[in-house]
Amino acid sequence: MTPEEMIEYQLAILLRHVTSTSIHKKIGVLDRSAYLLLHQIGKQGSASVKALADSSKLDISTVSRQTAALEQREYVYRIPDPNDGRSYSLKMTPYGEEQLAEHRKARAERISELTATWTPEERQVFGELLTKLNLNFL
Amino acid sequence: MTPEEMIEYQLAILLRHVTSTSIHKKIGVLDRSAYLLLHQIGKQGSASVKALADSSKLDISTVSRQTAALEQREYVYRIPDPNDGRSYSLKMTPYGEEQLAEHRKARAERISELTATWTPEERQVFGELLTKLNLNFL
């Protein structure tokens, strides 16, 4: 098997694993969508629905519903964009920040478990290669 | 950011990327489910619905529908299990083998593109670490 074949196959398996452990037995309180959106909002300080849709490669209608859910659960609040009456800035509430931090911690712990037998170098290299792969997806 | 945090975040992103490129713009003809099932059947020569459900960590009802679809498209056929009247052995048809091979090739090519700037060692290491991660999921 070539490395490319190994990667593609293992990615397919990984996807299956991760979806099956995240969809119904979600880690922590946030589902993957919520987690990624909060992460993105946190990284940028604030973001519009459109910006989130672009960066997550989801349809704006999907993100609209997801952000509405986040707002309803009081993870985020929205302030009207002063420069554009159609648009909002979504910002995290302190509660949202807290939930995100907690969630990230739970996820990182899960990774620690899954890589318990790895060397620190392996974890480092794996993280870097994943990052590099994701950059090339864009 | 710790390596664990980097890994968990990049995995979340990767999952988003892969689902968005696989669900609606599926590579080749097979969707991910079909691909993984065929792969599994191929690896073991044949498999029952139950065995596939176990190894893919999906509900048996889900796999039942998916294998029915595979059968309907003539990628697989079923022969009754001589030792168990409730069960079938699913085997790939030559056509199914062909489609699987083609699909794997398309996927591997996609990986080649995505890792075009990587060194061969990086690809090798990444494939190995992914494999190791998946083993720990079980």
Add this chain to the structure above:
DNA sequence: TATTAAAGTTGTATTATACAACGATCTCTG
């Protein structure tokens, strides 16, 4: 042998997603 368990199918519900239609607002061109 009678009861319980297991394999598979089918019905139903949920969830994440995309696309389409729409209202409100913005931008740009004549």
Add this chain to the structure above:
DNA sequence: CAGAGATCGTTGTATAATACAACTTTAATA
């Protein structure tokens, strides 16, 4: 500067993958 067309966001609808529950048939066990 007014109207046409583009854009932001929401909501309606459709689809696909999934799980759970009910059921049938067959096997295993007590």
